[in-house]
Amino acid sequence: MIEIYFTNSLSKKKERFVPLEPGRVKIYNCGVTVYDRCHLGHARGAINFDVLRRFLEAVGYQVTYVKNYTDIDDKMIARAAERKITVAELAKENIALHDRDMASLGIQPPHIAPKATEHLPEIIQMIERLVQGGHAYAAGGDVYFKVRSFAAYGELSGKSIEDLISGHRVALGTEKQDPLDFALWKAKKPGEPFWQSPWGEGRPGWHIECSAMSEKYLGESFDIHAGGSDLIFPHHENEIAQSVCAHHQPFVRYWLHNGMIQIQSQKMSKSLGNFAAIEDLLLVYEPELIRFFILSSQYRASIDFSKEALHKALEGLDRLYTALRSAQENRPQLPPGPAPNELKQKKKQFFAALADDLNTPAALAVLFDLARGLNIASDPATAGRIFGLLQELAQVLGLLEQDPSLWFQRPRIREGKEQGPSAAEIESLIQQRIQARAEKNWAEADRIRDLLRAQGIVIEDQAGKTIWKRK
């Protein structure tokens, strides 16, 4: 099996990936808190780790992929109160939106998508274990994790306890024994949803649900834990503390964190109000374009989002589709066949790129090489093989899954423009132009061409026919 390397946030180094169990990979991806719509940042993580999963499956691993919903926390409660609906209603609404967004982006659904509120027994049991082990204590209906009871605290985020103290983070919770401690369980406040527990009515803290659910579905130790880099501290640091102290054995072998989406060099976030909701983006941009844009950067790098960047990305993606369309239309019978050595080399290059810390830009470069090869292929057999390989490899990235001809018939970017003429109207005008050209009526032919052009339709005269696309 191919040698795979990932940059492990825990060691800050690129490490050879060896799963706990040969041939199997268990992945937990930190999902979203479902208090609002998802934005491009959520899409990024989902797309990056969807490619991680597709890649591992493509090279022969049996993958178990878990992505949770955090459907109870402070933000959920605050937003539900604001909107005068229940937390459960808020969760249901946003989970539906999340699932629709992800499906639109071509993200394969996780094998298991657990919700925090459906795992209260597991959560409570884990807190009990922590209390029994001396790693947590109850105080006035709350339960706190005793950070100083875990010597390795800070290993993931590179923070020492001294740093955290000098960071003058004086916690307001007066019940805490130590300002560093964080809540595992929060006592019920009036009007809040609650569950019964050994410490009275209340609800789980933010981090514990991921520890409890990953244990339930993947075991006490598992291979990969993925998430956004902004979750490293405190969320993932706290998860490690909880899980290691509850299990007394290593928790996660490889921590993978994706970089942030930025807008004008600033992190996209709700608090800055500079976020682009996936739902809104999909009204304007083709889903595959968003995927292509995201995959044009390595997953750990930050990406600056802008309209201009999306337009540039489209030029690139169109190039790939153009190669496919030309091949398909000029050679209706593309015979499949075994790949010659040069193509095997390309395939190897493609997987080697992904095996090197999921280097999607390098993998895309291979697709562009194949597209050029397809454009210059002189015989149908070669073209057919390249065509097949291009589609096969692109599929690992979730790209080039549309029909190439139909791809160009749709407006791939719709920025408040008119719908434009229908395909039938366009075809009709093209027929008129073909007639004019046959009569050498160049003035009329050019008039029609300009007319279409003005409506965003670009035509291309090829030997014996005319094809078109929307710009």
Add this chain to the structure above:
RNA sequence: GGCGAGGUAGCCAAGCGGUUAGGCAGAGGUCUGCAAAACCUUUCAGGUCGGUUCGACUCCGAUCCUCGCCUCCA
């Protein structure tokens, strides 16, 4: 202030101690009734200052700048 990531050609974005990344744009060409489109070819790099080396964009040090985390955040 503490911790971390990064600065690559006009723009985006990779690998690599010496041999073409890739895409867009630009230039030249092919095709075309002319264009357009498409295709082919191709120019242009490595924040700054030192060091190591036969040789550095790639390693080391310093420095400047940008971004993230340290509070909820994908």
